Amino acid sequence: MKNYYRLMLGQKSIFADQCFKGNFVGVDFGIVEDLTSSLPDAWREFNKKFIPVYLNGHPDKTKIAAGLACGNLWVVAKGIKIGDIVICPDGSGTYRVGEITSDYLYASNTDLPHRRSVTWYTQTIDRAVMSDELRHSTGSIGTVCNISGYQAEIEKLIGGAPVPVIISKELGPDRTR
Numbered sequence: 171m172k173n174y175y176r177l178m179l180g181q182k183s184i185f186a187d188q189c190f191k192g193n194f195v196g197v198d199f200g201i202v203e204d205l206t207s208s209l210p211d212a213w214r215e216f217n218k219k220f221i222p223v224y225l226n227g228h229p230d231k232t233k234i235a236a237g238l239a240c241g242n243l244w245v246v247a248k249g250i251k252i253g254d255i256v257i258c259p260d261g262s263g264t265y266r267v268g269e270i271t272s273d274y275l276y277a278s279n280t281d282l283p284h285r286r287s288v289t290w291y292t293q294t295i296d297r298a299v300m301s302d303e304l305r306h307s308t309g310s311i312g313t314v315c316n317i318s319g320y321q322a323e324i325e326k327l328i329g330g331a332p333v334p335v336i337i338s339k340e341l342g343p344d345r346t347r
Contacts, residue, residue, distance in 0.1 A: 173254045173318045176265075176308040177246065183261035185281050190266055190290055194275075195256055196282025197246045197313055199239045200227045204276035205284065209248040216244040242313040247274040247284050250314075256288065257295060257308065257317070257324065265295040265308070267328055295327045 177195055179186040189195055201223055210216055217240045224236040231239075250256070250270055257265040272287035297305060304320045317324070 172321075173251070173316060174321055174324055175245075175250055175254065175256050175314055176310075176317050177256045177258050177314045178312075179258050180282065183259050186258060186260045186266070188281065189258065189288075190260070193288055193290065194282075194285045195246065195258065195268070195270075195288050196277070196280075196285035197243055198282055198284065199224065199243050201240075201243065202227075202278075202283070204278070205243075205247055206274060206276060209244070209274060211248075213241055213244040213249065216248070217241060238312070243284060245314050246286065250286065255324070259297075259308075260294075263297045265297065267291045267293055267295060267324075291328065293328045295324070299327065 179189045179195060185196070201220060203223075208216070208219065217237055220240045220243070221233065221236045224239055225231060225233070228236070228239075252270050252272065254270045255267060256270065257267050259265050268288035268290040270286050271289050275285045275287065277283050277285050297308070300308065301320075301323055304317065304323055307315065307317050307320065
C-alpha cells in the first residue's frame with residue numbers, strides 16, 4: 171500500500187530547489203552520523219538511542235522536542251518506503267510531487283545529510299486548489315506528516331482532474347429549500 175507524506179525541505183523550504191534539482195529529499199536535525207546500520211523497524215527503539223544524541227548537540231531543547239526531531243528523522247530515513255509519494259512545498263504556494271526511489275542514504279557535509287532519492291513528477295499542486303482539509307493538513311507544523319487519508323484527492327490533483335466541491339443546502343422544516 172502506497173502512503174503519502176508532506177515533507178518540508180528545510181525551514182521555509184530553504185533547501186527545496188536544491189532537492190528538486192538533485193532528485194532527493196532530506197533532513198538534518200544536527201545528527202552528524204551515517205544511520206544506515208542504526209535504523210530499527212520501530213521508531214521507539216530509534217528514539218531511545220538518538221534522543222540523548224540529539225540533546226547532547228541541542229542542550230537548550232526539551233526531551234519532547236528531541237523526541238519529535240528523532241521521530242521525524244526516523245520517518246524520513248526508514249518509515250517512508252520506496253514507492254511512497256511525497257509532496258514538498260517550493261516556498262511559493264506550489265507543491266512538487268515525487269516518488270521515493272531509494273532506501274536511506276547519508277551525504278556527509280551537506281545541508282540535508284539524511285536523504286532518500288526521489289523521482290519528481292512534472293505535475294505540481296497549487297496550494298490554492300487543495301480542499302480546506304488537505305490544505306490544513308499540509309500546513310501542519312513539523313517536518314513530515316502523513317497525509318495518506320487524502321490519497322484520492324492527491325491522485326486527482328496529480329492527474330489534473332478538478333476536485334469536486336460539495337455544496338450542502340439545509341432543508342427547511344417543511345423539507346423544502
